[in-house]
Amino acid sequence: MMQHKKDRTYSIKINEELVVPIHFHQQWIYELQSSHSQNGPWDLWDVFHLAYQAEEALQVKDFNELQCLNHLPNLTPFPHQIETAKKVLNEMHGRAILADEVGLGKTIEAGLILKEYLIRGLAKKVLVLVPASLVLQWTRELNQKFGIPAVAQKKEWMWEKYDIIVASMDTSKRNPHRNHIMKQHYDLLIVDEAHKLKNRRTKNWEFINNIKKKFILLLTATPIQNDITELYNLVTLLKPGHFGKFNSFQKEHMKDKRSPKNKELLRKEIEKVMIRNKRSDKKIEIKFPKRIVHTIPIELTPKERELYQAITNFVKEHYHKFNGDLKNMFTLITLQREICSSRDAAFITLVNLFKNSGGNETLKNEILKLVQIAKKVELQSKANEVIKLIKKINDKVIIFTEYRATQEFLINKLAEQGIYSVPYRGGFNRGKKDWMMELFQRKAQVMVATEAGGEGINLQFCNHIINYDMPWNPMRVEQRIGRVHRLGQTRDVYIYNLSTKGTIEEHILFLLHEKIQMFENVIGSLETILEKLNLDNIENNIMEILINSKDEQDFRSRLSNIGKI
Amino acid sequence: MNQIWVRDYLKRYFMIHQCHFIEEGPGHLEVKLSVEVDKDLTNRPYYWTFVERTGAEPETLTMTFIFDQKKVPEGIRGEEIRFGSERLKQIFNSAKKRGKMVRLYQQPKQKIRGVQIPTNYYTLSPWLGVNYKVEFISDQKKDLLISLGIDLGTGKMKQNFYQYLKQLDLSPVLPANVSTLAPFISIREAALQLEEWIIHEIHKQNFNWAIEANERLKEELKMVELFYEIESENKTNIELLVEKEKRIEEVKWQYSPKIEVSPINFGIFYLDKISI
Numbered sequence: 001m002m003q004h005k006k007d008r009t010y011s012i013k014i015n016e017e018l019v020v021p022i023h024f025h026q027q028w029i030y031e032l033q034s035s036h037s038q039n040g041p042w043d044l045w046d047v048f049h050l051a052y053q054a055e056e057a058l059q060v061k062d063f064n065e066l067q068c069l070n071h072l073p074n075l076t077p078f079p080h081q082i083e084t085a086k087k088v089l090n091e092m093h094g095r096a097i098l099a100d101e102v103g104l105g106k107t108i109e110a111g112l113i114l115k116e117y118l119i120r121g122l123a124k125k126v127l128v129l130v131p132a133s134l135v136l137q138w139t140r141e142l143n144q145k146f147g148i149p150a151v152a153q154k155k156e157w158m159w160e161k162y163d164i165i166v167a168s169m170d171t172s173k174r175n176p177h178r179n180h181i182m183k184q185h186y187d188l189l190i191v192d193e194a195h196k197l198k199n200r201r202t203k204n205w206e207f208i209n210n211i212k213k214k215f216i217l218l219l220t221a222t223p224i225q226n227d228i229t230e231l232y233n234l235v236t237l238l239k240p241g242h243f244g245k246f247n248s249f250q251k252e253h254m255k256d257k258r259s260p261k262n263k264e265l266l267r268k269e270i271e272k273v274m275i276r277n278k279r280s281d282k283k284i285e286i287k288f289p290k291r292i293v294h295t296i297p298i299e300l301t302p303k304e305r306e307l308y309q310a311i312t313n314f315v316k317e318h319y320h321k322f323n324g325d326l327k328n329m330f331t332l333i334t335l336q337r338e339i340c341s342s343r344d345a346a347f348i349t350l351v352n353l354f355k356n357s358g359g360n361e362t363l364k365n366e367i368l369k370l371v372q373i374a375k376k377v378e379l380q381s382k383a384n385e386v387i388k389l390i391k392k393i394n395d396k397v398i399i400f401t402e403y404r405a406t407q408e409f410l411i412n413k414l415a416e417q418g419i420y421s422v423p424y425r426g427g428f429n430r431g432k433k434d435w436m437m438e439l440f441q442r443k444a445q446v447m448v449a450t451e452a453g454g455e456g457i458n459l460q461f462c463n464h465i466i467n468y469d470m471p472w473n474p475m476r477v478e479q480r481i482g483r484v485h486r487l488g489q490t491r492d493v494y495i496y497n498l499s500t501k502g503t504i505e506e507h508i509l510f511l512l513h514e515k516i517q518m519f520e521n522v523i524g525s526l527e528t529i530l531e532k533l534n535l536d537n538i539e540n541n542i543m544e545i546l547i548n549s550k551d552e553q554d555f556r557s558r559l560s561n562i563g564k565i
Numbered sequence: 566m567n568q569i570w571v572r573d574y575l576k577r578y579f580m581i582h583q584c585h586f587i588e589e590g591p592g593h594l595e596v597k598l599s600v601e602v603d604k605d606l607t608n609r610p611y612y613w614t615f616v617e618r619t620g621a622e623p624e625t626l627t628m629t630f631i632f633d634q635k636k637v638p639e640g641i642r643g644e645e646i647r648f649g650s651e652r653l654k655q656i657f658n659s660a661k662k663r664g665k666m667v668r669l670y671q672q673p674k675q676k677i678r679g680v681q682i683p684t685n686y687y688t689l690s691p692w693l694g695v696n697y698k699v700e701f702i703s704d705q706k707k708d709l710l711i712s713l714g715i716d717l718g719t720g721k722m723k724q725n726f727y728q729y730l731k732q733l734d735l736s737p738v739l740p741a742n743v744s745t746l747a748p749f750i751s752i753r754e755a756a757l758q759l760e761e762w763i764i765h766e767i768h769k770q771n772f773n774w775a776i777e778a779n780e781r782l783k784e785e786l787k788m789v790e791l792f793y794e795i796e797s798e799n800k801t802n803i804e805l806l807v808e809k810e811k812r813i814e815e816v817k818w819q820y821s822p823k824i825e826v827s828p829i830n831f832g833i834f835y836l837d838k839i840s841i
Contacts, residue, residue: 022767032752036833122702147650214815
């Protein structure tokens with residue numbers, strides 16, 4: 001309720017050092033006087049009862065008990081999430097680092113705490129800072145799961161106009177947004193991926209430090225990546241002085257950069273400001289379904305083998321010739337990848353290459369030869385194998401391919417066998433995407449998808465994935481699996497990787513499977529692994545290796561060395 | 566607040582506001598809204614401005630609420646409503662807006678122990694009644710609901726006033742052959758007396774919540790002092806002072822105990838002296 005200038009404030013003296021103000025809202029007196037002297041308007045007695053009952057139902061009867069659990073019809077939180085919310089509210093007083101391992105629901109915990117503060121009227125103005133790619137997802141979750149009217153920040157005027165805003169950290173820290181934010185008082189500030197605040201000398205850290213805030217939650221799965229100082233910096237954002245000054249922190253707690261002096265003592269201090277639930281904790285009731293990986297070896301027919309070899313030789317030969325001509329080099333990489341997927345995918349690229357080769361008659365002839373070889377391929381071993389597999393699975397299956405031509409070819413091929421499948425790709429608009437998802441859930445046995453990323457494809461009702469071809473980028477593989485292997489999936493997830501013998505695909509699979517162990521790792525930890533392996537631009541690395549390898553064995557051994565420093 | 570409570574509340578809300586029940590089943594309720602409820606719930610101010618400007622015949626919306634999806638017959642679609650859902654919040658707000666302020670008269674009892682009492686005996690005295698919400702706030706929060714009444718003739722006060730009023734037969738119409746006493750105390754004076762009473766009530770409360778919050782406040786202020794004192798060994802500048810002031814403000818904002826008292830609803834009640 002608005003503070004009115006005619007309101008009255010008393011004080012109650014509790015003891016020698018504590019006086020508590022009591023503020024009486026008095027606007028109602030004027031309203032009643034006015035109605036009384038003018039003979040109305042008056043409200044109905046029946047509605048008077050309804051109003052009182054509403055207040056009674058919303059009354060916060062207790063300082064400590066969570067109210068929000070009664071207000072969340074669309075969510076049943078796990079016990080460790082409820083316990084975490086209670087601890088932050090009652091023991092940490094609204095300033096905490098939420099550092100659960102990936103997949104345990106830090107977002108849910110933050111949502112519970114936010115909801116509780118909103119219900120209690122302790123928060124009104126709220127800012128949620130997240131990586132740009134997560135803004136919409138956060139906004140949607142807060143609205144749908146928590147009934148919190150959060151909006152995604154898009155325009156400059158929104159900072160003042162809306163109470164609960166989700167925004168990207170990178171946008172927010174720059175002007176003019178920064179200036180708007182610095183003018184506000186935020187009852188609650190939530191920062192996701194807070195390990196980006198580990199360095200006190202960065203713009204990020206300084207930005208968060210300067211925002212005026214009552215309560216603050218820092219969310220990160222990796223509170224310490226390298227150095228204990230990082231933790232000191234995070235805690236200083238929450239409570240400057242909690243660890244004292246840096247020198248004394250160093251003296252008391254750090255043996256060197258990476259190891260604490262007295263682990264137990266440091267742990268106790270940290271526990272006052274940080275909660276970290278682990279998957280291995282006994283109290284965790286989330287059961288993550290397993291990933292069960294099958295590699296399906298594919299034997300090429302002699303004609304397919306001939307085409308594969310011809311294309312690979314062509315790529316190798318021209319890669320150096322095109323050196324520096326990025327567009328053509330890229331086409332070659334694409335071609336090499338496409339031929340692992342299907343003849344149809346490579347075919348289109350060959351045709352385009354032909355059209356663009358201008359007056360280069362030698363090149364044109366070479367391409368024509370490849371096209372001739374491609375035309376001779378009648379049977380596609382992979383497709384046949386997939387049809388056998390789908391019939392055996394006899395349940396919903398999602399097939400991922402990188403290429404649209406493969407997608408169309410597969411849908412036709414499946415239809416020939418009486419298997420109903422629907423396409424899914426990035427170019428579809430929202431409505432069509434939703435429609436395809438619904439068809440898949442209700443009618444089709446198979447979805448053939450070219451897009452794994454993007455918002456809103458949750459396919460928990462399906463637990464079989466076929467990787468028809470392999471992306472060279474592990475993040476894309478993880479995105480594919482993540483569509484079905486996520487919170488909400490109750491069954492184990494089966495992943496089938498098609499591996500054509502004696503092709504580059506076999507080696508890629510080896511790299512992803514054996515080296516990165518990507519199919520066994522659960523959601524999210526991949527980033528850390530890739531960072532450790534120093535695999536920044538994996539696609540280009542692979543291509544370099546492929547081109548420069550003398551033979552298959554050389555290629556395999558070079559591939560094994562990826563990531564070794 | 567279970568589904569029985571929610572359903573009962575909704576039905577009363579719609580009934581009181583003259584909405585028309587179209588269909589009711591064990592799991593659902595379909596209702597055609599009245600004009601005032603439509604304005605409060607459907608969020609279409611432009612439509613209502615249009616109707617008022619042009620005088621067009623208003624068409625209100627029909628809503629179907631689902632209380633238990635399992636008991637809803639095939640083919641019926643609607644919105645699930647439960648405690649905490651946005652729709653119920655909207656209905657609460659509508660009720661709070663429309664149930665704020667009343668003036669009511671106690672109806673004469675027709676019979677006492679079977680004996681007809683002539684109604685012209687009665688004189689009603691005016692009371693001010695207020696339902697208060699008292700909020701105890703630090704970094705935590707608790708509410709207390711207090712209902713008080715005060716006789717505007719004599720200054721006599723009554724606790725649990727609303728609970729008492731609920732037992733009476735009250736009507737917005739002044740009954741025939743009944744007179745009312747003129748108030749002796751102004752509404753404002755009476756309100757101040759009620760506030761005195763509330764302060765008295767608050768005094769009786771346990772103040773550990775405030776004392777504990779104040780302890781946290783002091784402890785963290787100490788921490789801030791120490792931290793910035795040490796920081797300033799390295800660099801003395803105005804920025805650091807500004808940052809320290811900001812941090813002190815934050816700590817006070819977070820922990821400082823305070824109490825807010827606001828009315829839920831209130832009214833003038835003309836009551837029979839004898840019954841009090």
